[in-house]
Amino acid sequence: MIPGNEKAIGTMQNRLVGMGIELVTDATELVHVSGHPARGELTRMYQLVRPKIAVPVHGEARHIHEHAKLARTLQVPVAIEPVNGMVINLTDAKPGSVGSVTSGYLAMDGTSLIDSNSPVIRMRRKLRDDGMCIASIVLRRSGELAAPPYIVAPGCLDEHEDKELIAAMREDIAAMIDGARKKGARKSLEESVRVILRKHIRDELGKKPVLDVHIHQV
Numbered sequence: 001m002i003p004g005n006e007k008a009i010g011t012m013q014n015r016l017v018g019m020g021i022e023l024v025t026d027a028t029e030l031v032h033v034s035g036h037p038a039r040g041e042l043t044r045m046y047q048l049v050r051p052k053i054a055v056p057v058h059g060e061a062r063h064i065h066e067h068a069k070l071a072r073t074l075q076v077p078v079a080i081e082p083v084n085g086m087v088i089n090l091t092d093a094k095p096g097s098v099g100s101v102t103s104g105y106l107a108m109d110g111t112s113l114i115d116s117n118s119p120v121i122r123m124r125r126k127l128r129d130d131g132m133c134i135a136s137i138v139l140r141r142s143g144e145l146a147a148p149p150y151i152v153a154p155g156c157l158d159e160h161e162d163k164e165l166i167a168a169m170r171e172d173i174a175a176m177i178d179g180a181r182k183k184g185a186r187k188s189l190e191e192s193v194r195v196i197l198r199k200h201i202r203d204e205l206g207k208k209p210v211l212d213v214h215i216h217q218v
Contacts (some may be wrong), residue, residue, distance in 0.1 A: 039070065046074040053095050054079040055088060123210065131155025132210035133197050135173065137189075139217050143181035146218050149173045149193075156201065156209040165204050172196045190215055 001009050013023055026032060036058075037045070046054075054076045056067035061083075068079040078095045080088055085103035089095055105116040114120060133153040138146040149170045152159075157166060176192050190213045201207050 042067070042070060043074060046071060046076060052077050052092065053090060055082055055090075057082060126208075126210055127155060130207045130209040131157075132212065133157065133201060134212045134214070135169075135193050135197060136214045137173070137177070137193065137216065139177070139215065141217065143177070145174060145177055151197075153201075153209065156205075156207060165200060169197060169200045172200070 013025075016023060024031060054068065054071035056064045056071070056079075058064075059067070061081075064081050068081045071079040080096060082088060082097075085100045086097050087099040087101060089098045106113045107116040107118075107121055109120060131154060133151065133156050136150040138150075140146050151166050151169055153162075153166075159166065173193055173196055176196060177189070180189065180192065193213045193215075194211050197211055197213075198208070201209060
């Protein structure tokens with residue numbers, strides 16, 4: 001089975017068994033079926049076609065390399081080993097690589113196509129894996145807390161199951177703010193809150209959620 005197709009092939013095999021067909025697979029017998037030509041078949045193709053240029057494009061780097069080597073032994077004048085993004089000139093004058101372009105997978109994001117490794121998609125993967133934690137702090141002009149720190153962590157913490165952990169984070173944040181009331185700038189205060197959240201969640205749950213801290217003054 002080609003990796004990634006196991007479910008579809010398993011479904012097909014179940015249907016065949018349901019029709020009374022006996023399956024013979026590599027799990028029980030020494031058999032192998034390939035959709036790729038063997039070395040001898042490739043050799044015969046090159047002998048018949050006699051191309052001037054060979055550009056193997058299927059398989060991993062080692063497969064492409066071996067295919068190109070075979071083509072050269074069969075007197076193909078030019079055998080190019082391409083990589084993703086390579087621009088290749090296929091004219092008789094000067095065949096070969098002439099440059100490169102940006103390449104890679106695209107992802108459908110709503111109605112737009114974006115790079116599958118864009119900041120938006122990377123952030124979404126992180127949210128999927130570890131969730132996020134948001135802390136909202138309201139301070140008086142004096143620097144004192146106007147209300148207890150508010151913490152919500154969708155996809156990371158459960159307000160009922162993790163209520164003790166959330167309470168501990170609130171207490172530590174309140175203690176830190178009280179101690180740093182007269183010397184911490186707003187930016188350093190935000191980072192201090194992040195450190196508290198990060199340490200508690202990492203130590204207790206082994207997670208690294210996206211952290212978002214809001215400091216408000218009234």
